[in-house]
Amino acid sequence: xxxxxxxxxxxxxxxxxxxxxxxxxxxxxxxxxxxxxxxxxxxxxxxxxxxxxxxxxxxxxxxxxxxxxxxxxxxxxxxxxxxxxxxxxxxxxxxxxxxxxxxxxxxxxxxxxxxxxxxxxxxxxxxxxxxxxxxxxxxxxxxxxxxxxxxxxxxxxxxxxxxxxxxxxxxxxxxxxxxxxxxxxxxxxxxxxxxxxxxxxxxxxxxxxxxxxxxxxxxxxxxxxxxxxxxxxxxxxxxxxxxxxxxxxxxxxxxxxxxxxxxxxxxxxxxxxxxxxxxxxxxxxxxxxxxxxxxxxxxxxxxxxxxxxxxxxxxxxxxxxxxxxxxxxxxxxxxxxxxxxxxxxxxxxxxxxxxxxxxxxxxxxxxxxxxxxxxxxxxxxxxxxxxxxxxxxxxxxxxxxxxxxx
Numbered sequence: 251x252x253x254x255x256x257x258x259x260x261x262x263x264x265x266x267x268x269x270x271x272x273x274x275x276x277x278x279x280x281x282x283x284x285x286x287x288x289x290x291x292x293x294x295x296x297x298x299x300x301x302x303x304x305x306x307x308x309x310x311x312x313x314x315x316x317x318x319x320x321x322x323x324x325x326x327x328x329x330x331x332x333x334x335x336x337x338x339x340x341x342x343x344x345x346x347x348x349x350x351x352x353x354x355x356x357x358x359x360x361x362x363x364x365x366x367x368x369x370x371x372x373x374x375x376x377x378x379x380x381x382x383x384x385x386x387x388x389x390x391x392x393x394x395x396x397x398x399x400x401x402x403x404x405x406x407x408x409x410x411x412x413x414x415x416x417x418x419x420x421x422x423x424x425x426x427x428x429x430x431x432x433x434x435x436x437x438x439x440x441x442x443x444x445x446x447x448x449x450x451x452x453x454x455x456x457x458x459x460x461x462x463x464x465x466x467x468x469x470x471x472x473x474x475x476x477x478x479x480x481x482x483x484x485x486x487x488x489x490x491x492x493x494x495x496x497x498x499x500x501x502x503x504x505x506x507x508x509x510x511x512x513x514x515x516x517x518x519x520x521x522x523x524x525x526x527x528x529x530x531x532x533x534x535x536x537x538x539x540x541x542x543x544x545x546x547x548x549x550x551x552x553x554x555x556x557x558x559x560x561x562x563x564x565x566x567x568x569x570x571x572x573x574x575x576x577x578x579x580x581x582x583x584x585x586x587x588x589x590x591x592x593x594x595x596x597x598x599x600x601x602x603x604x605x606x607x608x609x610x611x612x613x614x615x616x617x618x619x620x621x622x623x624x625x626x627x628x629x630x631x632x633x634x635x636x637x638x639x640x641x642x643x644x645x646x647x648x649x650x651x652x653x654x655x656x
Contacts, residue, residue, distance in 0.1 A: 298322065298380045299370050305384035308418075312359050312388065316341065316368075317351065323374035324349025332364045333402065341366070363390045363483070365398055387418070394483050395419040395476045397431075397451075399467070400538075403488035407620030409458040409495045410536045412639040413441075413467060415451045422477040424448070424654035430482065432468040435459065435492075444644070444652035446636040456646045458622070461512065463492040496621045498613075500575075500596055502530055503627035505587045507596070509613065519609045520587025521596050522578065528593040529630035531573060536639035537621045539567035540614070543604060546574075563604030564614035568596075568623055569638040575623055577601075577610030596625070 302317045303310050318328045330341040342355040352370070360366060364387070371381045390396055397415040401407050413433055421427050424445055431451070433441040439455040446452065459465065466489040471482030499508045502523040509517045524530035544565040563577035577600025578592075585591055586599045586609070598610035605611050622642070633640045641649065650656045 298374070299325075299372050299382040301368050301370065301382060301384045303386040305386070307386040309389045310360065310386050312362055314360075316343075316360060317353055318368065318370045319351050320349075320372045323372050325352055326371040326373050326379070328352040328368070328370045330354075330366060330368050332361060332366050360388055362388050363394065363396055364388050390418050393479055393481060395421070395471075395480050396482070396484060397469070397471065399469075401490045401619065403490070405490045406493050406618065407490055408537065408618045408622065409461060409492055409620065410497070410534070410622035410639070410642060411459065411490070411492065411620030412536060412641050413453040413465075414639060417449045417451070417476070419480055420448045420477065421451075422448070423475060424451075426474050427451070427471065427476050427482070428654045430469070430471040430474045432470070433465065434468075435463045435465045437463065439463075442650050442653050442656055444641060444649050445654060446652070450636065452639070452641050454641055454649065458495065458497075458642075459492040461492060461494050465490050465492065492620075493618060496617065498621070498623045500530075500623060500625045501627050502590060502625060505590065507598075507613075507623075509616075517612070519598060519613065521598055522581060522585050522592055523590045523596055523625070523628060524592050524594040524630065525590050526629075529590075530592070530594050530596060530625055530628045531569065531630050531633035531637075532625050532628050533632040533640065534622055534624045534642040535568035535573065535633055536642070537566045537568065537575075537617055537619055537623065538570075538638055539565075540617065540619065541565045541567075542614075544574075544576075546576075561602065563600050563602075564598070564608075564610040566614065566617060566623075567638070569633060569640070571637050573633075573638075575613075577604060577608065577614070596623070 298320060300319045302315055316330060318325065325345050328343065328345065330343060332339045341360060342358045343352050344355060345352045366386055368384045371379060373379050395417055397417050399413065399415045401411055428443045428451060433453045435441065437460060441453050441455050443451050443453045466487060469484045469486045472485040474482040476482060495512050497510050500521060500523065505521055507519045507521045508515055509519065542564065544562050546559050546562045563579065565574050565576035567574055573594060575596040578597035579600050579602040581591060581597065583599060598613060600608045600610035606615060632643055635641045635644050
């Protein structure tokens with residue numbers, strides 16, 4: 251399941267980046283192989299909140315309907331956002347008097363060649379809150395290509411951040427497109443691109459960024475021909491700042507996670523990892539999303555109706571296929587540090603509703619997008635380099651081999 255959430259800018263201005271709206275449930279994420287015990291019951295199918303366009307829709311026209319609707323209860327808040335120059339640009343709208351429907355204000359339209367996120371929170375008759383997060387992209391002229399990239403302009407990230415571009419069309423001339431993007435840093439390091447197929451291009455240095463680095467991304471794709479008759483339109487410079495180093499080592503055999511800041515051990519937390527048959531990937535994984543609370547549905551990662559938990563606390567996404575590090579309130583306290591019982595995720599002890607003083611809450615409150623979590627001593631294979639931001643699992647020599655210009 252590829253579900254990295256991003257925010258977008260209009261073509262010609264640049265496109266960015268990884269969306270995090272903490273405090274909300276994320277719609278239909280899934281923990282890869284994450285099990286459920288008897289105190290975390292599956293809930294009935296169907297969505298309380300219905301969003302148009304549907305999640306992941308592409309090629310949406312400027313005049314097409316954008317709507318959020320609830321069957322029961324009322325909408326508490328709705329936010330439809332496009333990113334412009336690294337700042338969220340909201341589509342103005344209003345909730346109906348009865349609280350059932352949100353629509354854009356009269357005359358407000360979505361922009362073309364952009365990516366939007368929709369976040370909605372609803373409250374039912376019993377006061378229970380639920381939420382959904384979806385994304386959609388709008389139409390791009392057939393003779394243009396654009397790149398949606400992360401991290402977002404002006405963001406502060408961890409030292410493991412990889413710059414990642416997803417293009418809306420297949421790129422035939424990869425060398426021309428790669429030459430049109432330059433990633434530099436202060437202090438300077440060598441940064442090289444690596445293609446995963448013909449629509450994704452990632453950039454990273456040989457080793458993790460140095461804390462305090464200022465990274466600049468110069469996008470010079472206007473009039474660059476990516477395929478016969480298909481030209482770029484983006485011409486923009488954006489950047490991000492690298493914060494302190496935080497690298498956490500999960501030992502699936504010892505059931506522990508050692509958290510290191512700038513190389514110094516600051517905490518060792520008891521964990522539970524994937525059980526036999528549903529083990530956790532080994533390797534270096536980068537945090538790409540943070541959620542105070544999220545819904546995890548087994549159907550999104552191939553586990554049918556095995557589980558559907560709508561209040562998983564303190565969740566950090568590690569792969570696009572569904573691996574999370576998250577709070578777990580349904581396993582007994584004795585499980586953590588002693589057994590591996592999950593279906594592939596890494597679990598930390600937490601309380602229902604999320605306890606900021608629990609191990610999961612402690613770690614969540616000290617984590618940034620771009621921080622690294624490395625798993626060792628699991629009987630599983632190493633995570634694929636294109637599963638999330640897994641490029642650190644390739645040697646520098648193999649990484650450079652994926653460049654079209656090096």
